[in-house]
Amino acid sequence: MDLDDTDRRILRVLQKQGRMSNADLSDQVHLSPSACHRRVQRLETEGFIRGYVALLDARKMNMPTTVFVEITLSAQADEVLEAFEKAVSRIPDVLECHLMAGTADYILKVVAEDTEDFARIHRQYLTRLPGVAQMQSSFALRTVFKTTALPV
Amino acid sequence: MDLDDTDRRILRVLQKQGRMSNADLSDQVHLSPSACHRRVQRLETEGFIRGYVALLDARKMNMPTTVFVEITLSAQADEVLEAFEKAVSRIPDVLECHLMAGTADYILKVVAEDTEDFARIHRQYLTRLPGVAQMQSSFALRTVFKTTALPV
C-alpha cells in the first residue's frame, strides 16, 4: 500500500503526540474526524503504526546513564550468535542490540543509574554472556538528542 | 516524589501500550479507575511520563537501515561542540546524538532506506558537519531488538 501526503501528515503528528484525540488530529491534517479515523485504522492494521508507547523521563526515573557496548564474539556460527542474542535479550537494562557489519559483531545500548550501576550490570550480566572475545564500553557524557520519530 | 509498586506497574504497562484505556489499565494494575487515573495524571504532571508517541515500522516505512556514526572533532571548545550539535540537529535522518567519553567525541544513530541512501545522507549532510576530524560509519546488518521501555 502506498502512503499519500495526508497519511504522512498523520504519521508525523502521531509520532510526536501518540495520544492526540482523533478530533484534534483530524483538525491538524485537514480531514473530517471519520475520514481521519479511517486512515489511522488502516495505518494500524497495515502495520505502518506498530503501536503506541509512553516515553519516560530517564533522569526522573534515575536511569540517566547511557553506555554503548561493542562486543566481538570468538566465533560467528549461527548457534553462537543465537545463544548470545538469547542471553542479551534477558538483560533488562539493554535497550537495543544490533548485529553489525565490520569489526565489532554487536553494539548494545545499555542504560544505568550511574557508572557504579553500570559496573553492576557489567559484572552481573555482560561478563557472563556466552562466546564473547572482546568487549568495549563507551559512556555517553550527555545525550544531545534522541527521538523515536522516523523521518516521513 | 517517590514511586511505589503500583506506579511502577502503571509505567510498565504504559511503556508497552501507551493508548490503553484507563479502564483496562486500572484492571491490569488492580486499582479502581479513578485511583488509577489520579496516578497517571500525577505521573504526567510530575514529568515521569514525558509523552506518548506512535512507533512506526521502519521496514514498512522503507527505512530499515541503521548506521552508527562515530565522529571525532578537531577541537573540543564549547563553541565547536555547539556548532556541531546545531548542525546535527537539522539532519532529519539522525535519530540520536550522544556526546561520548573517550576517543570518539560523538556517536550518531542514523536511519536510511539502504546503503545508497546512506551514501546520499553522508554526502549531503555528514561531510558538511563543522569541525569534524574523523568519521567512521558502522552498518547494522540486523537489529536484534530495540525498545523504548526503561526497566522500571
Add this chain to the structure above:
DNA sequence: AGTGAAAAATTTCACTC
C-alpha cells in the same frame, strides 16, 4: 484509595455524496 454517578468528549458505524 475506593465507589457511584453525571457530564463531557471521543470513537465507531451506517449512510450519503
Add this chain to the structure above:
DNA sequence: GAGTGAAATTTTTCACT
C-alpha cells in the same frame, strides 16, 4: 475516498465513604 450525524464507549470530574 470524504462528509454527516447518531449511537456506543471512554474519559473526566465530583461528592462521599
